[in-house]
Amino acid sequence: MPHERNAEIELRLLIEAIYLKYSYDFRDYSGASVKRRVNHALRQFECKTISALQERVLHDPTAFMQLLQFLTIPVSEMFRDPGHFLAIRQEVVPLLKTYPSVKVWIAGCSTGEEVYSMAILLREEGLLERTIIYATDINPSSLEKAKQGIFSLENIRAYTENYQKAGGQRAFSDYYTAAYDYAIFDKSLRDNVTFADHSLATDSVFSETQLISCRNVLIYFNKKLQDRAFGLFHDSLCHRGFLVLGSKETLDFSSYSGKFDALVKQERIYRKT
Amino acid sequence: MKTNIIDIGSPESALPIVDAIVVGASAGGVQALLKIFSALKPGFRLPIITVLHVPDERRSQLAHVFQNRLPIPVKEADDKETIVPGTLYFAAPGYHLSVETDRSLSLSQEDRVFHSRPSIDILFDSAVDAFGPRLAGVLLTGANSDGAQGLARIKQCGGLSVIQDPDDAQARTMPEAALALQAPDYLLPLNDIGQLLVELERIAC
Numbered sequence: 001m002p003h004e005r006n007a008e009i010e011l012r013l014l015i016e017a018i019y020l021k022y023s024y025d026f027r028d029y030s031g032a033s034v035k036r037r038v039n040h041a042l043r044q045f046e047c048k049t050i051s052a053l054q055e056r057v058l059h060d061p062t063a064f065m066q067l068l069q070f071l072t073i074p075v076s077e078m079f080r081d082p083g084h085f086l087a088i089r090q091e092v093v094p095l096l097k098t099y100p101s102v103k104v105w106i107a108g109c110s111t112g113e114e115v116y117s118m119a120i121l122l123r124e125e126g127l128l129e130r131t132i133i134y135a136t137d138i139n140p141s142s143l144e145k146a147k148q149g150i151f152s153l154e155n156i157r158a159y160t161e162n163y164q165k166a167g168g169q170r171a172f173s174d175y176y177t178a179a180y181d182y183a184i185f186d187k188s189l190r191d192n193v194t195f196a197d198h199s200l201a202t203d204s205v206f207s208e209t210q211l212i213s214c215r216n217v218l219i220y221f222n223k224k225l226q227d228r229a230f231g232l233f234h235d236s237l238c239h240r241g242f243l244v245l246g247s248k249e250t251l252d253f254s255s256y257s258g259k260f261d262a263l264v265k266q267e268r269i270y271r272k273t
Numbered sequence: 274m275k276t277n278i279i280d281i282g283s284p285e286s287a288l289p290i291v292d293a294i295v296v297g298a299s300a301g302g303v304q305a306l307l308k309i310f311s312a313l314k315p316g317f318r319l320p321i322i323t324v325l326h327v328p329d330e331r332r333s334q335l336a337h338v339f340q341n342r343l344p345i346p347v348k349e350a351d352d353k354e355t356i357v358p359g360t361l362y363f364a365a366p367g368y369h370l371s372v373e374t375d376r377s378l379s380l381s382q383e384d385r386v387f388h389s390r391p392s393i394d395i396l397f398d399s400a401v402d403a404f405g406p407r408l409a410g411v412l413l414t415g416a417n418s419d420g421a422q423g424l425a426r427i428k429q430c431g432g433l434s435v436i437q438d439p440d441d442a443q444a445r446t447m448p449e450a451a452l453a454l455q456a457p458d459y460l461l462p463l464n465d466i467g468q469l470l471v472e473l474e475r476i477a478c
Contacts, residue, residue, distance in 0.1 A: 032371035
């Protein structure tokens with residue numbers, strides 16, 4: 001399989017080139033997924049080899065931004081895993097209410113579905129007005145979409161169902177206006193949201209927080225990078241702050257497992273010890 | 274291509290030494306998997322990694338169902354866990370399952386493949402990168418074409434390919450799609466596939 005070996009070398013070189021030129025660090029991402037996404041990009045860019053793709057993105061920042069859309073995974077939905085949001089409402093919110101003001105960090109917020117879900121939940125619990133939400137991602141296009149708060153109407157039925165299962169207290173349609181094929185979300189939901197470019201691979205802690213939500217981001221990292229991210233979360237969270245992860249993500253195998261307790265293990269809700 | 278279990282024991286059939294077995298199934302897959310895995314005895318020492326298409330929503334009971342019926346350890350694959358020989362892993366619903374080149378498992382939520390997540394193609398393809406020719410791929414009953422390309426790549430890269438005989442399958446689309454891309458090493462009914470796994474382990478361990 002000589003060409004397979006070449007592809008392996010080329011992939012490493014591409015990732016290195018991206019890091020050197022653009023400071024986006026995919027070197028400690030899970031290899032299997034990165035390889036698939038680069039191969040997918042190869043077809044879209046009509047490049048025969050990864051080296052050809054590398055030449056293109058190295059000399060053309062616009063092409064790199066296009067490649068970045070393939071390298072990041074914008075799979076998200078509102079109130080994904082409703083049981084998770086219900087558990088936040090029941091187990092975390094009562095404790096958050098004891099703080100005079102709350103800072104929430106949504107790390108790897110992608111196109112914002114998670115942000116608006118959290119904002120709706122906090123509003124219904126009377127917390128949104130005294131909360132600051134930091135919504136961060138490495139992909140500027142995703143952040144731009146997140147700031148818009150406009151989502152395809154075809155997904156709204158599923159989101160509505162999720163919202164209700166997540167303990168939603170109103171009609172979901174109270175939060176958006178339908179226009180053509182889109183649902184435009186109430187912009188007051190993001191009055192206290194700061195969207196920012198932040199990388200869990202290269203950046204550091206920027207604020208003390210009470211709650212961090214980072215869901216379905218860490219699965220794309222290798223163990224070393226997962227540990228780096230857990231370190232940032234640990235440093236950012238206040239004493240007894242909350243960390244919530246995706247349904248298949250866990251602290252168990254990380255070097256931070258002893259520094260958090262599981263509050264609702266099933267829903268991946270942890271608390272700093 | 275061998276189509277009979279008797280061929281397996283014959284000297285010229287010489288099964289290769291493999292480090293892992295990957296299995297894919299869809300419609301009719303639970304019964305098919307129970308049948309092939311029921312041939313396994315306690316102390317089986319090869320890892321088996323399985324994608325069975327299941328609806329997204331369900332918190333999967335697959336691992337429990339199989340653990341209750343099989344004498345080997347069964348579990349749903351966790352992200353970044355190291356593959357332990359002798360364990361039967363199932364992909365979690367809603368996530369693709371890959372094998373990393375350090376032979377750990379990883380999950381991801383990329384686009385569906387043939388409307389499926391987990392995808393058999395993604396498991397098989399990544400397993401080839403991790404195990405090279407020391408891999409056996411088994412594709413069973415199903416009503417779509419997932420797994421055909423992945424199994425073809427296993428064969429191309431020198432691994433062992435096994436397809437359930439479409440006449441024996443509850444849904445023949447999946448084995449037929451795989452057969453359209455290759456002449457497999459073995460085309461067998463379920464009973465014989467179970468025996469083949471036992472034989473593979475005997476030779477490898």
